Amino acid sequence: MDVSTIIVVAIIAFVALFFIAIFNKLVALKNRFQNAFAQIEVQLKRRYDLIPNLVETAKGYLKHERETLEAVIAARNGALAGLARAAADPTNAAAIASLGNAEGALAGALGRLNVVVEAYPDLKANANMMQLSEELTSTENKVAFARQSFNDQVMAYNTYKQSFPQNLVAGIFGHGTDARLLEFADSATIQQAPKVSF
Amino acid sequence: MDFFRAQDAARGSTFLLVVLFALAVISLVVVTNLLLMLFLGLVDANQITTPAGAFSHYDWGHFLAIGAAVALVIAAGSIYKLKQLAKGGSAVAEALGGRIIAQDTLEPAHRRVLNVVEEMAIASGTTVPPVYLLEQESGINAFAAGLTPANAVIGLTKGAVEGLSREQLQGVIAHEFSHILNGDMRLNIRLAGVLHGILLIGLIGYHLLHSGGRGGSDSRGSSGFFVLGLGLMAVGYGGTFFSNLIKASVGRQREFLADATAVQFTRNPAGIAGALKRIGSANSGALLTHPDAPEMSHAYFAQGIRARLGRLSATHPRLEERIRRIQPGWNGRFAPAPTQVSATGWTTSDGATSSAKLSALTDSAGSIPNTDAARIAEQAVEQIGHPDETHLRYAQSLIGTLSPALHWAAREPYGARALVYALVLDRNTEVRRHQLVYLEEQADLGVYDYTLQLVTALRDTRREHHLPLLDLCMPALRQLSLIQYRTFNANLDALIRMDARINLFEWCLSRILLSGLAPDFGERRSHATIHKTCADLPRECALIFTLLTQVSANAPAGSRASFEAARAAVGIADLEPTRRNAIHHQALDAALKRLSRLKPRAKRTFLDACAAGVSADQQVSPAEFEVLRAVSAVIDCPMPPILLSGM
Numbered sequence: 091m092d093v094s095t096i097i098v099v100a101i102i103a104f105v106a107l108f109f110i111a112i113f114n115k116l117v118a119l120k121n122r123f124q125n126a127f128a129q130i131e132v133q134l135k136r137r138y139d140l141i142p143n144l145v146e147t148a149k150g151y152l153k154h155e156r157e158t159l160e161a162v163i164a165a166r167n168g169a170l171a172g173l174a175r176a177a178a179d180p181t182n183a184a185a186i187a188s189l190g191n192a193e194g195a196l197a198g199a200l201g202r203l204n205v206v207v208e209a210y211p212d213l214k215a216n217a218n219m220m221q222l223s224e225e226l227t228s229t230e231n232k233v234a235f236a237r238q239s240f241n242d243q244v245m246a247y248n249t250y251k252q253s254f255p256q257n258l259v260a261g262i263f264g265h266g267t268d269a270r271l272l273e274f275a276d277s278a279t280i281q282q283a284p285k286v287s288f
Numbered sequence: 289m290d291f292f293r294a295q296d297a298a299r300g301s302t303f304l305l306v307v308l309f310a311l312a313v314i315s316l317v318v319v320t321n322l323l324l325m326l327f328l329g330l331v332d333a334n335q336i337t338t339p340a341g342a343f344s345h346y347d348w349g350h351f352l353a354i355g356a357a358v359a360l361v362i363a364a365g366s367i368y369k370l371k372q373l374a375k376g377g378s379a380v381a382e383a384l385g386g387r388i389i390a391q392d393t394l395e396p397a398h399r400r401v402l403n404v405v406e407e408m409a410i411a412s413g414t415t416v417p418p419v420y421l422l423e424q425e426s427g428i429n430a431f432a433a434g435l436t437p438a439n440a441v442i443g444l445t446k447g448a449v450e451g452l453s454r455e456q457l458q459g460v461i462a463h464e465f466s467h468i469l470n471g472d473m474r475l476n477i478r479l480a481g482v483l484h485g486i487l488l489i490g491l492i493g494y495h496l497l498h499s500g501g502r503g504g505s506d507s508r509g510s511s512g513f514f515v516l517g518l519g520l521m522a523v524g525y526g527g528t529f530f531s532n533l534i535k536a537s538v539g540r541q542r543e544f545l546a547d548a549t550a551v552q553f554t555r556n557p558a559g560i561a562g563a564l565k566r567i568g569s570a571n572s573g574a575l576l577t578h579p580d581a582p583e584m585s586h587a588y589f590a591q592g593i594r595a596r597l598g599r600l601s602a603t604h605p606r607l608e609e610r611i612r613r614i615q616p617g618w619n620g621r622f623a624p625a626p627t628q629v630s631a632t633g634w635t636t637s638d639g640a641t642s643s644a645k646l647s648a649l650t651d652s653a654g655s656i657p658n659t660d661a662a663r664i665a666e667q668a669v670e671q672i673g674h675p676d677e678t679h680l681r682y683a684q685s686l687i688g689t690l691s692p693a694l695h696w697a698a699r700e701p702y703g704a705r706a707l708v709y710a711l712v713l714d715r716n717t718e719v720r721r722h723q724l725v726y727l728e729e730q731a732d733l734g735v736y737d738y739t740l741q742l743v744t745a746l747r748d749t750r751r752e753h754h755l756p757l758l759d760l761c762m763p764a765l766r767q768l769s770l771i772q773y774r775t776f777n778a779n780l781d782a783l784i785r786m787d788a789r790i791n792l793f794e795w796c797l798s799r800i801l802l803s804g805l806a807p808d809f810g811e812r813r814s815h816a817t818i819h820k821t822c823a824d825l826p827r828e829c830a831l832i833f834t835l836l837t838q839v840s841a842n843a844p845a846g847s848r849a850s851f852e853a854a855r856a857a858v859g860i861a862d863l864e865p866t867r868r869n870a871i872h873h874q875a876l877d878a879a880l881k882r883l884s885r886l887k888p889r890a891k892r893t894f895l896d897a898c899a900a901g902v903s904a905d906q907q908v909s910p911a912e913f914e915v916l917r918a919v920s921a922v923i924d925c926p927m928p929p930i931l932l933s934g935m
Contacts, residue, residue, distance in 0.1 A: 096353045103361045106492055111368060114383075121382035129701065129767055132390040231734040235702040235772075242769030 112256050116265045119250055120181065123243035123269060127180035129236040130272065134173050134193075137229045141166045141200075144222045148203070151213040155206050158199075165199040168192045176272075180240075183270035194275025237272055244269045292672075292892040292925075312486055312530035313362055317355040319526055320489065323519035325350075358489065366485030373477045376807030377434030377441030378418065378766065380477070384431075385578050386420030386443050391699035391764050397449050403687075404458050405442060408465050408553075410683035410756045412675040413917065413926035415804050417442045417468075418763035421449060427572040428452065428563070430589040432464040432473055436924045438762070438804030440468045448589075451570065452563055459550055459560030460589055466549030467587070469673040469926065472542050476587040479538065483531040484583065490524010493517050532603070535586040539603045547610055555677035561614045564590070568607045568622035665899035665908060665916065668930050669892070672920065675928040682929055686756060691745045697738070698760040701767050705731075705776055706738040708761055708801065710746055711754055712783050712794050713739075723783050730779055751910050752929065755917055758797055765801070766808050773809050777802065790871055792835040793911075796918030799880050803922070817887045822858050822894050825886070827866070828879035829858055829894065832919065834866040835876070836901050839915050846905050854901030858893060884923040891923055 145159050152159060172192035176185040207213055214220075248268045251260040260266065373380060381388075389398045401419055409416040414437040422429075425445035434440030442464050452460065467473060494517070551557050567574045567590050574590035585593045591604040604610075611618050671679075687695070697703030709727060714720045728736045749757070768776060784798055822829050833854040837847035848865075855863045886894060898919055902912045913930050920927040 093353060096350075096357050100357045100360065103357075103488075103492055104364065107361075107364055107368060107488070110491075114372065118379060118382060125382065125388045126767065126769070128388050128390045132392055132394075133700070135394075136392075228734070228738070231732075231738075232700055232702040235732065236700075239701065239767065239769040239772055242771050246770070 109259065112259060113263050116247075116251060116256070116260060116263055119243070119247040120265070120269070123240060123247055124180045126236075126240040126243045127177060130233065130240055131173065131177045133229055133233045133236050134169070137226065137233060138166055138170045138173070140222060140226055140229065141196075144219070144226070147216065147218045147222060148207065148213060151210050151216075152206065158203050158206050162196075162199045162203050165192070165196040169196045181269055183267060186270040186272050190273050191275045197274065237274075241271045241273075244271050292888040308530070308534045309482055309486075312527065312534070313359055315530065316362070316486065316489060316523060316527060317358045319523050320358050320520070321351055321354050323516070323523065326515070326519070361488060361492070362485035364485070365488035366482050369484035370478070370481035373481055374435065374807065375810065376439045377432075377473070378420075378808055380433035380584065381420035381431075381441045381443045383580055384420075384422060384443065384576075384584065385424055386422055386441075388767070389419045389421050391418075392696060400454060401444060401449055401457060401461075404454065404461050406687060406760065407680060407683045408458075408461055409759055410686060411553075411679040411928060412465055412469060413672075413759075413921065413928045414438065414440070414465075414468065415759040415762035415800065415921075418766055419444060422446060422576070422578070424578065425576050427575040427577075427592070428567045428570055428590070429574040429576060429592050430460050430464055431584060431587045432467045433477065433584070433587060434468070434473050435477065435807055436474075436803070437468050437926050438800060438921070438924070439807050440473060445576070447570065447572065448563075451566060455554075455556060455559040456563040456566060457559075458554055459556065460563045462550035462553040463546045463560060463589055466546040466553065467542070470542070470545060470549065472546070473587070475538065475542075476584065479535060479586060480583050483534065486527040486531050487524065487583075488527075490521055490527050493520025493522075493524050535603050539586040540605050543604050543610070544613060547614060549674075551614060553675055553677065554680060557614045561611050561618070564607050564611050564614075565622045568611075662900070662903040662906070664930065665903040665913075666896065668913070668916065668927055669895045669899050669920075672895070672925045672927050678931055679928040682931055683756075686753060686929070690753065690757070691749065693745045694742060694749065694757060695760070697742055698757060699764055701764045701772070702735070703738065703742075704761040704764040705768075706735050707742050707757065708765070708776075708780065708797075709735070709739045709783060710742040711758060711797060712780065713743060714787055714791070714794075716787075719787055722786050726782060726786065727779070730782070752914055755797070755914060755921070756929075758801065762801070762804055765805060770809055773805065777805075785873055790835065790873065790876060792832075792839060792876075793915050793918055795873075795876055796880070796915070796922050799877070799922045800918065803884070817885050819882065819886045819890065821890050822886065822897070823860055825879075825882055826860050826863055828882050829854075829860065829897070830863050831866045831871065831875060831879045832883070832898065833858075833863075833901050834871065836898060836912075836915060836919075837865070839902075839912050850901045850904040853904035854897045857900035858897035880922050886923065891925055894923070895920055895925065 141162065145162055149159060169189070169192040172185070172189040176182070176189040179185060207219075250256060251265050251268070389402060391402060393399060393402070398421070405419055406416050417432070417434070417440040420441055420443040422443060422445045426447045427445055428447040428451055429445045430448055431443045432440055433443070442461065444460075448457070448460060467476075547560060550560050554560070574588065574592055575594065576588070576592040582593050585591075586603045588604070590607065591602060593603075608620070694707065697707045709731070713723055724736075724740075727739060731739070746754075765773075765776070780798055780801070784794055787794070819825055833851050836854070837850040851865050883891075883894065895916075898916055902908055902916055917927045917930070
């Protein structure tokens with residue numbers, strides 16, 4: 091027995107510690123972005139709760155625009171289902187992607203409704219409608235902010251796991267696939283969405 | 289026990305910790321040595337030797353070398369864990385599988401928990417801690433974690449959120465708050481860090497055992513590794529044994545203390561006793577299933593892991609004993625009836641309406657122009673860390689009267705930023721105009737308009753609600769991403785510095801905010817208390833006293849008297865007011881940082897002196913009290929709201 095044996099044992103211990111550190115950091119970053127989704131969930135839910143009220147208010151004025159209103163409701167229900175799936179597991183890339191698409195569809199439907207409403211000055215001036223659209227706008231801003239926070243944290247996770255030497259072991263530690271950024275399809279439509287004014 | 293003495297004691301018990309830790313390390317070194325000797329005997333001799341043969345290798349030089357290696361592993365493990373835990377309470381909660389409850393959730397059971405936590409935080413003068421839900425855990429349990437009151441988090445199991453009534457929840461959360469106020473969290477985190485090192489050897493053994501089993505063409509070597517792994521695991525169990533002993537010796541008395549404080553806080557023994565009884569009758573009790581649960585087992589509300597060695601290794605006193613101490617006449621039966629979460633009464637504080645009679649200092653009441661002023665200020669310092677049920681009722685009524693616009697803004701990150709900006713806007717219209725121009729140019733889309741709305745709402749808000757509003761913003765702000773936090777931080781800094789004249793209150797607000805947020809965003813700050821007495825920081829004391837006098841005194845003579853009163857109370861003979869040109873932002877920032885590193889007892893002296901300075905002219909305005917509370921919060925001494933009912 092000599093000193094080198096002891097050194098070998100000590101090195102093994104430190105290598106083990108090093109990998110434990112990587113493992114823990116991966117878990118911590120994953121936890122962080124999962125938790126960041128909670129904020130998006132609350133805001134989106136609030137948005138989806140507002141939409142039926144909006145449609146209800148508009149219904150009285152838009153007798154001949156049934157299809158547009160139904161499209162909004164359908165898109166809203168689709169987005170709601172997408173949200174439930176994504177919230178159950180924010181690490182599921184497919185669920186996040188489909189939520190993004192559903193949100194895009196909803197924004198499109200709302201955009202069309204917006205165009206229709208332009209033709210009805212009475213509806214535009216309706217107090218209820220004005221309040222709802224104001225709430226919708228401020229919720230949009232909050233969604234955007236929460237989404238930015240989520241995406242920042244997803245990026246932090248992805249960057250860490252792709253860097254050396256973590257990239258060599260991330261797969262073994264169960265962090266094989268990158269996390270997905272939450273991007274709303276057709277972001278041009280979304281950019282306009284906060285500015286809807288009925 | 290007095291808050292400051294409790295803080296001292298929490299730090300003092302680290303001595304006991306060090307002794308026990310040293311004992312554990314020595315034992316581990318000896319045992320590991322014996323095992324390694326045995327193992328090396330096996331491999332070197334190419335045959336199975338007798339134990340006597342193994343011992344023939346015994347050599348003091350080797351003993352010391354192995355001892356050093358073991359100690360190094362333990363130290364590395366501990367340091368690593370301590371650094372990890374220094375990231376604050378959120379990191380701990382997330383490591384246990386906690387999912388954050390969004391502050392503006394509408395889910396009734398969650399809303400109820402958040403409301404209870406908000407009330408408790410406002411009542412005790414701390415920032416509101418975020419609440420984490422352990423979704424996978426059906427046992428009834430809870431924990432508090434974090435480095436300072438401003439950085440704390442509260443964790444609750446699903447079983448606790450769904451299985452307890454509101455008053456039982458209140459008891460549990462009051463218990464956790466008293467851990468926060470008694471300084472137990474720092475102790476808990478230090479314990480967890482140190483114990484991690486001791487447990488690490490067993491962990492290495494475990495992995496060797498598994499890899500050795502898979503590996504071997506060389507059967508001798510692999511059997512050697514097998515023995516080594518098994519041996520290290522045995523040592524690891526020894527480590528667990530020691531770590532449990534350490535936890536148990538430190539933890540159990542603190543649980544009784546926290547129970548007692550919780551009863552004092554809520555003045556409702558039925559709440560916390562009810563929660564303990566529910567644990568006694570619930571199927572899964574208080575047990576946690578997460579693999580990392582043992583690491584923080586001493587921080588839970590009730591025994592969260594099975595105690596393998598019975599009472600000796602239990603981290604918590606027996607349920608029966610705890611209940612008996614709270615309710616001496618208890619009949620010994622656990623409460624079987626499961627409580628239902630009722631949807632009613634969750635919207636805002638239940639007690640809001642009933643407590644409207646309770647008055648606090650109001651702007652309309654003006655200053656208190658009598659000799660009681662000094663006594664009230666002094667009392668306020670005494671009440672630090674000891675909120676009682678009057679504070680709780682006051683907090684409920686305060687939350688009840690807050691403008692909903694402000695309250696909801698505080699509950700999510702987007703609005704919370706705007707609210708903080710609104711809070712630091714200057715009263716001086718000229719400065720305010722500059723600040724608004726800055727915001728319009730720099731802040732995110734919509735934030736400027738939102739801030740303007742909130743400014744209007746704030747105009748009708750009483751001065752003493754400003755600090756609680758900031759406290760309410762905290763959990764939402766901790767949800768910012770790193771990039772968002774940096775922008776927010778830069779904006780806040782710019783807004784405050786735009787002011788030509790230093791406003792102590794504003795400055796304290798930003799300091800409370802940033803010191804609470806910093807650990808979450810990876811900025812490590814040492815919280816070691818290095819300054820023994822106020823005499824070590826004469827310039828810092830002088831600066832704060834000088835600024836305090838500016839809040840109250842109208843005439844130079846008055847401010848001189850006020851400074852003199854503070855100086856006499858702090859007991860530094862040759863203290864001069866800070867000259868005008870020496871008062872600047874950097875100096876103030878540095879002073880507040882250093883003062884927060886005073887030893888707890890010295891903090892008491894410092895705060896008493898501040899109180900003396902504020903009440904020297906026998907007049908204490910609400911503004912002065914709020915500055916006093918803000919200064920107190922900055923140095924991690926949460927002061928409950930100041931109530932007139934104490935007069």
